[in-house]
Amino acid sequence: MIQKCKNIVEFIQELYQTKELIPLHEPRFLGNEKKYLNEVIDSTFISSVGKFVNQFENMVAEFVGSKYAVATSNGTSALHVALKLAGVDENSEVITQPLTFVATANAISYCGAKPIFVDVDIDTMGLSATKLKEFLEEFSTKDENGFCINKTTKKIIKACVPMHTFGHPCKIDEIVEICDEYNIIVVEDAAESLGSYYKGHHCGTFGKLGVFSFNGNKIITCGGGGMIVTDDEVLAKRAKHITTTAKVPHPYEYIHDEIAYNYRLTNLAAAVGVAQMQNLEIYIKKQRELAARYQSFFQNDDVEFVVEPKNSTSNYWLNAIVFQNKDERDIFLKYTNDNNVMTRPIWRLMSRLEIYKDAQCGDLSNSLWLEERVVNISSSIIIK
Numbered sequence: 001m002i003q004k005c006k007n008i009v010e011f012i013q014e015l016y017q018t019k020e021l022i023p024l025h026e027p028r029f030l031g032n033e034k035k036y037l038n039e040v041i042d043s044t045f046i047s048s049v050g051k052f053v054n055q056f057e058n059m060v061a062e063f064v065g066s067k068y069a070v071a072t073s074n075g076t077s078a079l080h081v082a083l084k085l086a087g088v089d090e091n092s093e094v095i096t097q098p099l100t101f102v103a104t105a106n107a108i109s110y111c112g113a114k115p116i117f118v119d120v121d122i123d124t125m126g127l128s129a130t131k132l133k134e135f136l137e138e139f140s141t142k143d144e145n146g147f148c149i150n151k152t153t154k155k156i157i158k159a160c161v162p163m164h165t166f167g168h169p170c171k172i173d174e175i176v177e178i179c180d181e182y183n184i185i186v187v188e189d190a191a192e193s194l195g196s197y198y199k200g201h202h203c204g205t206f207g208k209l210g211v212f213s214f215n216g217n218k219i220i221t222c223g224g225g226g227m228i229v230t231d232d233e234v235l236a237k238r239a240k241h242i243t244t245t246a247k248v249p250h251p252y253e254y255i256h257d258e259i260a261y262n263y264r265l266t267n268l269a270a271a272v273g274v275a276q277m278q279n280l281e282i283y284i285k286k287q288r289e290l291a292a293r294y295q296s297f298f299q300n301d302d303v304e305f306v307v308e309p310k311n312s313t314s315n316y317w318l319n320a321i322v323f324q325n326k327d328e329r330d331i332f333l334k335y336t337n338d339n340n341v342m343t344r345p346i347w348r349l350m351s352r353l354e355i356y357k358d359a360q361c362g363d364l365s366n367s368l369w370l371e372e373r374v375v376n377i378s379s380s381i382i383i384k
């Protein structure tokens with residue numbers, strides 16, 4: 001096992017041409033980032049007014065093929081607002097996967113709602129359509145208004161948040177179909193999947209609303225930022241309104257027509273976002289090239305490299321490998337991190353965190369299996 005770890009470390013050091021610390025995912029700045037930042041500073045419009053926010057929104061909407069995009073301060077705030085727009089409140093419950101970054105479950109909690117954890121598929125690592133259907137058949141019923149009611153808690157299951165893990169699309173068309181049947185609104189956590197497609201359509205555009213993140217570790221970044229996408233004009237307008245303190249337009253008066261949020265993206269951040277968007281195709285190409293090199297390295301190995309699921313084109317944002325068992329995984333984590341190659345286990349399941357230990361769960365056997373075996377390996381793109 002140690003020899004195997006050593007071979008992998010040497011391969012990664014060869015890829016990045018260094019024996020210094022290799023981070024998990026570093027940002028790269030290839031284009032107009034500094035130029036646009038200087039422009040913004042010279043203009044003095046560094047904050048919430050300025051052309052780059054609109055430009056960033058238009059570029060993302062066009063790229064993913066949604067009618068509208070609304071920029072926010074980060075992916076978590078985008079999720080929070082998207083869930084509010086889906087009508088999620090303290091009387092609601094929201095289905096999501098336990099295998100995700102904590103922001104997905106936290107955004108549900110910010111609305112006062114309770115998450116319900118339903119298993120993922122092994123091949124996509126995203127919410128399982130089969131397990132979702134099984135859960136709803138067993139635990140839900142329809143009320144006289146057509147709402148999906150949780151038989152155990154009597155609360156409305158209002159929304160469902162599937163997540164495209166590491167940029168690999170889940171079976172989102174089947175999930176949307178099931179949710180439509182049960183009158184559940186789909187909000188896609190597409191934070192990791194900018195540049196990923198399922199059956200030819202961009203991730204984040206299948207649900208009523210989709211959410212992206214531009215945090216420093218994502219495929220492209222603006223330091224911190226998020227985006228809500230939707231084809232619904234009313235929702236898009238409301239998204240803009242409640243992420244900008246619900247201020248009613250007026251030449252000089254401060255009138256706010258509801259208690260809302262200061263979740264706006266700064267023009268400074270948007271300037272970086274626009275510069276990164278201009279090169280998004282390059283980032284995707286380079287992520288996929290890197291993944292292809294890992295894939296051939298791990299061919300014929302009993303460590304399995306995670307490849308894009310059927311019917312999809314993945315951005316391969318974060319590369320992942322699957323060990324035979326937890327012991328091998330633990331040896332690898334220790335060896336790599338002791339040897340300047342940063343690796344991380346997949347997230348601890350939400351259902352196993354103290355903060356969500358009381359949440360209702362379906363059968364989580366796939367999530368538990370993956371939790372013990374999956375490790376993320378160096379995924380910064382290589383520019384030569």
Ligand SMILES: *Cc1c(COP(=O)(O)O)cnc(C)c1O
Pocket residue numbers: 074075076077100101103104163189191192213214215224225226
């Ligand atoms: C990154 C991420 C988020 C949150 O994005 P931030 O911009 O960091 O707030 C939400 N969900 C998932 C799955 C993520 O990976």
